[in-house]
Amino acid sequence: MDRLFNSHWFVKIISFFIALMLFTMVNMDSISSQPGVLPTISSATYTLEEVKVAVLYDEENYAITDQTEHVQVNLRGPQSEITLFQLSRPSYEVFVDVTDRGEGVHTLSVQHRGFPSDLTVSIVPQFARVELQEKQTVSFPVQVDLLNTNEVEEGYKVGTPIVTPVNVEVRAARSLVSQVAEAKAYVDVSGVDKVVEEAAPVKLYDENGQELDIPVEPAVVNVKVPVTSPNRNLPAQVSRTGELQEGLSVQGVEIEPAEVTVYGPLEIIDSLNVIGVGTLDLREVNETGTYKMTVPVPAGVERVSPETVNVTVVTAEEQTKEMTDVPVEVVGANDGEIVTFDGADNKVITLTSRGSEALLERLSLADIQAYVDVSDLPEGDHVVEIQINGPPNIRFSPSENTIPITIRNEVSEGENE
Numbered sequence: 001m002d003r004l005f006n007s008h009w010f011v012k013i014i015s016f017f018i019a020l021m022l023f024t025m026v027n028m029d030s031i032s033s034q035p036g037v038l039p040t041i042s043s044a045t046y047t048l049e050e051v052k053v054a055v056l057y058d059e060e061n062y063a064i065t066d067q068t069e070h071v072q073v074n075l076r077g078p079q080s081e082i083t084l085f086q087l088s089r090p091s092y093e094v095f096v097d098v099t100d101r102g103e104g105v106h107t108l109s110v111q112h113r114g115f116p117s118d119l120t121v122s123i124v125p126q127f128a129r130v131e132l133q134e135k136q137t138v139s140f141p142v143q144v145d146l147l148n149t150n151e152v153e154e155g156y157k158v159g160t161p162i163v164t165p166v167n168v169e170v171r172a173a174r175s176l177v178s179q180v181a182e183a184k185a186y187v188d189v190s191g192v193d194k195v196v197e198e199a200a201p202v203k204l205y206d207e208n209g210q211e212l213d214i215p216v217e218p219a220v221v222n223v224k225v226p227v228t229s230p231n232r233n234l235p236a237q238v239s240r241t242g243e244l245q246e247g248l249s250v251q252g253v254e255i256e257p258a259e260v261t262v263y264g265p266l267e268i269i270d271s272l273n274v275i276g277v278g279t280l281d282l283r284e285v286n287e288t289g290t291y292k293m294t295v296p297v298p299a300g301v302e303r304v305s306p307e308t309v310n311v312t313v314v315t316a317e318e319q320t321k322e323m324t325d326v327p328v329e330v331v332g333a334n335d336g337e338i339v340t341f342d343g344a345d346n347k348v349i350t351l352t353s354r355g356s357e358a359l360l361e362r363l364s365l366a367d368i369q370a371y372v373d374v375s376d377l378p379e380g381d382h383v384v385e386i387q388i389n390g391p392p393n394i395r396f397s398p399s400e401n402t403i404p405i406t407i408r409n410e411v412s413e414g415e416n417e
Contacts, residue, residue, distance in 0.1 A: 044082040048073040053110060053128050054095040062103065063135050063173035068096075068128035071110055077119035085116060096128045105131045133173040140183040141167050142202060142221055148190035152227070155266050158189055159226030168202050169217045176214055181207040183216065187223050196225040229302055231263045234275040238293070238311050242283035249318035250282070250393040251356035253311065260295055261305045268300035277309050288314050316356035323365060326351045328386060328403065332375030338408045339374055347403060349386065355394035367391050370398065372405060379407050 050070045057064065071094060075082065092114030098106050108130065110123045144161035152158055168183050185200035200223045204212040236255045244250065260275045278293035290312045295304050328347040330339045341347035349370060353363060369389040374382075383404050388396040 043077055044079040046075045046082045046086065048075070051094050054093055055130055056095055056097040056099050057101070057130070057132060058099055061135055062132045063176070064130060065133045065173050065175060066105075066129070066131040068125070068130070071128065072124045073112070074122045074124065075115070075119045076122075077116070081116055081118045085119065090114060090116070094123065096130055098130050098132060101130075101132060103132050103134045105129065133175060135171055136174050136177045137169055137171040138177050138180070139167045139169050140180060140204075142183050142185055144200070144223055144225075145184055145186050146225065147186055147188045151190035153191060153193040155230030156193055157228045158192070159228060161187065162224040162226075164222045164224075165218070168221065170204065170214055171217070172214050176212075179206045179212060180204050180214065185221055185223055187225055189225060189227070192225075192227050193229070195227050196223075198223060229263045230266045230269060231261050232269045232272070233259045233261050234272055236260050236277045236295075236309055237274045238277050239279040240282055241279055242281050244282045244285060244315070244318075247318050248286075248315050249354065249356045249359075249395075250285075250313060251316040251358060252314040252393060253280075254314075256310045256312070257306065260309070262298070262301050263303050263305070264301040268298075272298065272301075275304065277311070280311060280313065285313050285315065288312075316358070318354055319357045319360050321353045321355075321360040321363060323351045323353065323363075323368070324348075326365065326368060326370050326398075329369065329371040330374060330405075331371050332373045332377075333407075336410045337374075337379075338410050339372075340406050340408070342404050343406070350399040351388070352397040352399075353390070353394050354397070359391065359394055363391065363394065368396070372403065374405065374407060377407055379409055381406050 049072055051073045053068055053071055055064055055067055073094060075085065092112065094110060094112050096108045096110055098108065106129070107127050110126060110128045112121050112123065115121050142163045142165075144163050146158060146161065149158055163185065170177055170180055170183075182205050184203050184205060186203075187196060187198060187200055189196060199220045201220050202216050202218070204214050204216055206212055236258055238253060238255060255277060260277065262269050262272060262275060275295065275298065277295045280291065280293075290310050292308055293311055294308050295306070297304055325348045328341070328349060333339055351368065351370065353360060355363075367390055371387055371389070372384045373387065374384065377384075381404065383402050385402050386398050386400060388398060390396055
């Protein structure tokens with residue numbers, strides 16, 4: 001059988017017979033009209049069921065709220081025309097025209113076009129019903145619903161979505177527009193760790209939350225969802241280099257804002273205690289003034305906010321204040337070690353403080369710590385530096401910069417005895 005259908009002679013023969021049949025049907029009427037050639041051929045009928053009724057109307061200003069959807073079309077005419085219609089299926093249209101009608105219910109005769117002229121066309125029902133309603137345009141704000149907010153990356157926070165445009169327009173029949181309660185767009189934020197920007201389709205809902213199939217303009221909006229990485233507020237700190245000119249003292253340094261927010265991975269920002277905002281060269285400071293400084297971004301940190309701070313330096317005339325009998329403490333001694341100062345158990349020094357008058361007036365012995373650090377020093381005699389801790393913006397000059405000490409082990413001394 002396959003070989004038969006693949007034969008070009010077979011296809012040619014079949015094509016010839018089909019052409020002959022069509023030619024005979026088309027010319028049947030003219031042949032039959034000649035006396036003595038063929039007997040008269042009776043007419044035939046053909047019925048088209050469920051033919052859709054098109055409505056011609058003012059689509060810009062009106063909407064169809066109800067109509068006769070389908071009709072039955074009966075065709076009558078010569079058998080050859082009926083057969084040709086069945087085979088060729090020409091383009092035809094069944095319609096009602098209400099372009100000159102306004103709002104309301106209209107019953108009009110159903111019209112047709114595109115059927116062969118030799119066929120008689122009858123339509124059942126003969127009249128169709130069309131209900132028109134004037135269109136309304138209403139603006140609705142777009143509400144963005146975020147999906148899977150509990151699945152955002154750990155430590156990240158999702159902000160308020162920004163939608164563009166803010167409103168959408170619904171243009172439809174009054175009865176349809178009145179059903180719209182809200183316009184929504186949806187964005188999935190599962191697993192996000194950065195700002196989300198995407199186009200989202202707009203959906204309309206009634207007051208019961210049922211989605212409505214009504215056109216909306218625009219049908220798609222742009223949504224931007226801010227996503228904030230983990231962050232901490234850290235105290236700002238400014239470093240200093242150089243010395244003020246002779247006779248000038250720093251009375252105070254103020255950083256505005258006093259705290260800087262750092263953003264980045266939790267393990268990075270949790271390891272930070274302060275954030276440096278830059279270095280202030282005191283050699284360039286001649287008077288009270290404010291300096292704008294760019295905050296460096298620490299390694300591993302994504303960003304800082306704000307990116308700049310204002311550092312205000314208040315200067316004043318330098319004064320001096322001398323404090324006597326300042327005790328020298330020992331830090332860093334191991335258990336069982338005894339530290340003496342040139343044979344004495346205690347040591348006091350004289351300390352000269354330099355700063356503004358206001359700072360020196362508030363300075364007391366309780367604000368100062370003079371000490372020597374003996375960490376990691378072995379037993380024996382050593383000369384160590386005296387170090388001073390005190391309030392900021394005051395310079396301290398001890399009467400002695402270094403001091404001899406002796407470290408002995410209490411346990412070894414007991415064994416020697």
